Amino acid sequence: MTAEDTRERILDTAERLFAQHGIEATSLRAITAEAGVNLAAVHYYFGSKEALVRAVFGRRLGPVNQERMKLLDECEARAGSNPPSLKGIVEALIAPPLRLRGNPAQGGENFCMLMGQLFSESSKWRQVIFAEFGETMSRFPAALKRALPHLPEKELFWKLHFLIGAMAHTLRASGLLVHLSRGQCDPDDVEGTLRRLTAFLVAGLQAPVPPDPGEQS
Amino acid sequence: MTAEDTRERILDTAERLFAQHGIEATSLRAITAEAGVNLAAVHYYFGSKEALVRAVFGRRLGPVNQERMKLLDECEARAGSNPPSLKGIVEALIAPPLRLRGNPAQGGENFCMLMGQLFSESSKWRQVIFAEFGETMSRFPAALKRALPHLPEKELFWKLHFLIGAMAHTLRASGLLVHLSRGQCDPDDVEGTLRRLTAFLVAGLQAPVPPDPGEQS
DNA sequence: GTCTATAGGGGGATAGAC
DNA sequence: GTCTATCCCCCTATAGAC
Numbered sequence: 001m002t003a004e005d006t007r008e009r010i011l012d013t014a015e016r017l018f019a020q021h022g023i024e025a026t027s028l029r030a031i032t033a034e035a036g037v038n039l040a041a042v043h044y045y046f047g048s049k050e051a052l053v054r055a056v057f058g059r060r061l062g063p064v065n066q067e068r069m070k071l072l073d074e075c076e077a078r079a080g081s082n083p084p085s086l087k088g089i090v091e092a093l094i095a096p097p098l099r100l101r102g103n104p105a106q107g108g109e110n111f112c113m114l115m116g117q118l119f120s121e122s123s124k125w126r127q128v129i130f131a132e133f134g135e136t137m138s139r140f141p142a143a144l145k146r147a148l149p150h151l152p153e154k155e156l157f158w159k160l161h162f163l164i165g166a167m168a169h170t171l172r173a174s175g176l177l178v179h180l181s182r183g184q185c186d187p188d189d190v191e192g193t194l195r196r197l198t199a200f201l202v203a204g205l206q207a208p209v210p211p212d213p214g215e216q217s
Numbered sequence: 218m219t220a221e222d223t224r225e226r227i228l229d230t231a232e233r234l235f236a237q238h239g240i241e242a243t244s245l246r247a248i249t250a251e252a253g254v255n256l257a258a259v260h261y262y263f264g265s266k267e268a269l270v271r272a273v274f275g276r277r278l279g280p281v282n283q284e285r286m287k288l289l290d291e292c293e294a295r296a297g298s299n300p301p302s303l304k305g306i307v308e309a310l311i312a313p314p315l316r317l318r319g320n321p322a323q324g325g326e327n328f329c330m331l332m333g334q335l336f337s338e339s340s341k342w343r344q345v346i347f348a349e350f351g352e353t354m355s356r357f358p359a360a361l362k363r364a365l366p367h368l369p370e371k372e373l374f375w376k377l378h379f380l381i382g383a384m385a386h387t388l389r390a391s392g393l394l395v396h397l398s399r400g401q402c403d404p405d406d407v408e409g410t411l412r413r414l415t416a417f418l419v420a421g422l423q424a425p426v427p428p429d430p431g432e433q434s
Numbered sequence: 435g436t437c438t439a440t441a442g443g444g445g446g447a448t449a450g451a452c
Numbered sequence: 453g454t455c456t457a458t459c460c461c462c463c464t465a466t467a468g469a470c
Contacts, residue, residue, distance in 0.1 A: 003435065006435085006436090021339055021340075022241070022337075022339055024239070024241055024242050025241050025339050027462075027463060027464085028463080028464065028465090029462075029463075029464090037436090038435095038436060038437060038438090039437095039464095039465095040436075040437070040438085040465090040466085041435085041436070041437095042464095042465095043464085043465065043466075044435070044436080048464080048465080049464070049465095117337065119337075119386065119389070119390055119393065120239075120334065120336075120337030120389075122238055122239055122242050123238075141397075153398075153401060154398065154401040154402055155413070157394065157397055157398035157401060157402050158394070158398075158402055158410075158413045158414075158417075159413075159417060160397070161386070161387065161390075161393075161394045161397065161402070162383040162386070162387065162413075162414060162417045162418075163383075164386060165382045165383040165384070165385060165386020165387060165390070166379040166380075166382040166383045166386075166421075167382070168382060168386060169336065169378070169379070169381060169382020169383075169385060169386065170378065170379065170382060172336070172337075173336055173378075173382070176336065176378075177374065177375070177378045180358075180374055180377070180378065181370075181371065181374035181375075184370065184371040184374060185371055185374050185375055185378070191429075192429060193375075195426075195427050195429070196372070196375045196376075196379075196426060196427075197375075197379060199424045199425070199426060199427050200375075200376060200379045200421035200422075200424055201379075201421065202424070203420040203421050203423065203424030204383075204417035204418065204420050204421040205417075206420065207416050207417055207419070207420030208416070209412075209413060209416060210412050210413075210416050212408075212409060212412070220453065223453085223454090244444075244445060244446085245445080245446065245447090246444080246445075246446090254454090255453095255454060255455060255456090256446095256447095256455095257447090257448080257453095257454070257455070257456085258453080258454070258455095259446095259447095260446085260447065260448075261453070261454080262453095265446080265447080266446070266447095
């Protein structure tokens with residue numbers, strides 16, 4: 001087993017166990033035992049658990065976010081000087097992490113679930129992970145604003161918040177859906193999931209915001 | 218300090234710390250230190266950490282789920298023999314946990330956040346908590362089925378899944394929304410949150426499911 | 435590069451004095 | 453009912469042999 005192998009085995013096993021049990025609940029001992037490497041190897045290659053977490057996310061997050069930017073660019077180019085399509089924006093945000101599920105070579109469903117758990121981790125780990133994101137995420141509120149020019153910015157953030165919740169839950173809790181539907185729904189049908197979730201979210205984004213009954217308008 | 222006080226202080230403090238840091242990450246030592254009681258008191262009153270978790274949820278979940286059933290009953294009674302309104306069903310599911318936020322006497326925003334974290338806890342704790350739910354949750358798929366009679370059951374479960382994700386994220390991650398919107402959105406406006414989330418979700422539920430382009434129809 | 439051994443801290447749980 | 457003291461476990465991290 002080469003040194004590269006050891007490093008990769010640690011990353012792959014950590015990714016899987018983090019996804020299955022959460023970061024806090026996964027010990028370095030559990031990772032090294034499953035990977036078949038020595039406990040001290042983690043510290044030799046990464047230095048600390050926090051650095052390992054950064055490495056696990058750093059390895060996959062770049063490609064996912066680059067793909068998001070590429071899809072968003074294409075969507076905006078298609079629109080020209082018109083507002084970009086909501087469907088295109090939503091797909092640019094959702095499709096790249098969701099498609100990891102059908103792609104074992106790039107982390108498969110493990111990193112997909114891990115991304116969905118992002119908002120569930122304790123604030124300490126969330127901060128560590130958000131730092132790996134860069135400024136990618138600021139482009140989506142801007143694009144949504146162009147697609148929904150008449151919607152007040154405040155309402156746009158509410159809608160984006162609901163969207164993020166549905167996306168994260170879909171990435172994270174596929175097992176729950178199978179259980180809930182008694183096997184009728186198949187989360188491994190990635191394009192079917194994307195089609196349904198996009199339609200649901202675009203409708204939500206387009207829905208008029210009901211006025212506050214307590215306010216004069 | 219009476220015995221009742223000690224018990225309640227442990228429950229209140231555990232509820233708050235579980236909500237802030239997650240169940241796994243909260244130690245009995247942290248709870249007893251903040252509550253100003255002795256570590257051994259937890260074992261005297263509850264017996265174990267798992268029993269304490271059950272007690273924390275058992276105390277509030279009953280009233281929340283009873284309120285859900287009451288709202289659902291009213292919604293179905295209003296409809297008579299017609300299909301119940303989607304808005305009524307969605308509100309029956311979402312309003313009771315969300316309104317805890319404005320009700321400090323019944324656990325305030327702590328238990329509200331705790332309910333939103335339900336799907337984020339490790340499977341061990343999720344099982345412990347789900348056992349406290351009883352059969353309450355099976356009535357909602359049935360009501361949705363009556364409200365959307367032409368939608369295949371499989372599609373209904375997908376939509377319910379997306380709905381649950383948006384609801385849980387809204388209950389859990391209010392801090393993130395404030396940060397994201399730079400203070401423009403106010404999660405303490407409970408009725409405003411309910412109004413926006415309901416409108417978003419009803420639109421998503423009503424959205425036609427796009428056909429699979431690979432299938433003959 | 436890989437191992438053993440251990441430091442040093444925290445966790446849940448319990449016994450037994452008061 | 454409430455406390456102290458303690459058992460025994462697992463954790464991250466590191467030192468040092470090989």
